[in-house]
Amino acid sequence: MNLMTRLAAALALTLAATGAHAANVLVVLSDENHLDLKDGKVLSTGFYLNELMQPVKLLLDAGHEVTFATPQGRAPTVDASSVTPAYFGNDAAQLKVHRELLEKLALTSPTASPVLSLARVEQQGYAQFDAVYIPGGHAPMQDLLKSPALGRLLADFHQRNKTTALVCHGPIALLSTLPDAEGFVATLEAGDMPSTPKWIYSGYQMTVISNQEEEQAKPLLGGEMKFYPQTALQRAGARFSSNTTPWTGHVVVDRELITGQNPASALEVGQRLVERLK
Secondary structure, three states: OOHHHHHHHHHHHHHHHHOOOOEEEEEOOOOEEEEHHHHEEEEEEOOOOHHHHEEEEHHHOOOOEEEEEEOOOOOEOOOHHHHOOOOOOOOHHHHHHHHHHHHHHOOOOOOOOOOOHHHHHHHHHHHHHOOEOOOOOOOOOOOHHHHHHHHHHHHHHHHHEEEEEEEHHHHHHHHOOOOOEEEEEEHHHHHOOOOOOOOOOOOOEEEEOOOHHHHHHHHHHOOOOOHHHHHHHHHHHOOOOOOOOOOOOOOEEEEEEEOEEEEEHHHHHHHHHHHHHH
């Protein structure tokens, strides 16, 4: 019996003794490394380090399996601006721990990344996953919000009441379940307000990075976003919930949905997700 087999057996015995079971959580990220802004400007972006790695570390520490996927199966990109102790409570040691875990997982490696495509995930079957998690960064605003493959996955999870957790810009991905997500997004990008569609999350209370926070962050983007996630989700039929002080943590739970407002919310979203999996 090799070391990995012994460790797996030990973990299985521990989980059995506590009455728990190892879950398989699908983490969906964007393929994109940029966001198209107004007037032809482009923002270099990707996923936020803490928004991905804080929940992932909690899941792994709890003994759960994590599977990573992007729409096309390309290695995701970390937003360089997020690699700072500021997003880890100004704790340089915590930044180091989470950076090292990301490197160990090799997610961003062009040649060694374990990331699957959403087509492959669909082929293997959604039934193997107990929950899905989608972190933020601006990249989901480029592709996840209108990905048909992601829309099918989220609709399946919704139908089966499987935990669906998202943070910061991540909740924009819920638009992918709209009957015409591409048309809805195109109308918003054109500066118009689309008609309120039929939506599986209509009436859900949720949060996402607020318009107020987006306005405060605008000078850092080098341009202007085509639309804000809060406005888009509200137009689709969401009941938006916000913090009272910008950039402080805020998490909302409604039925199978767990949403966090901003980077400061990622750790609690991960904690709520782990709690759901017990």
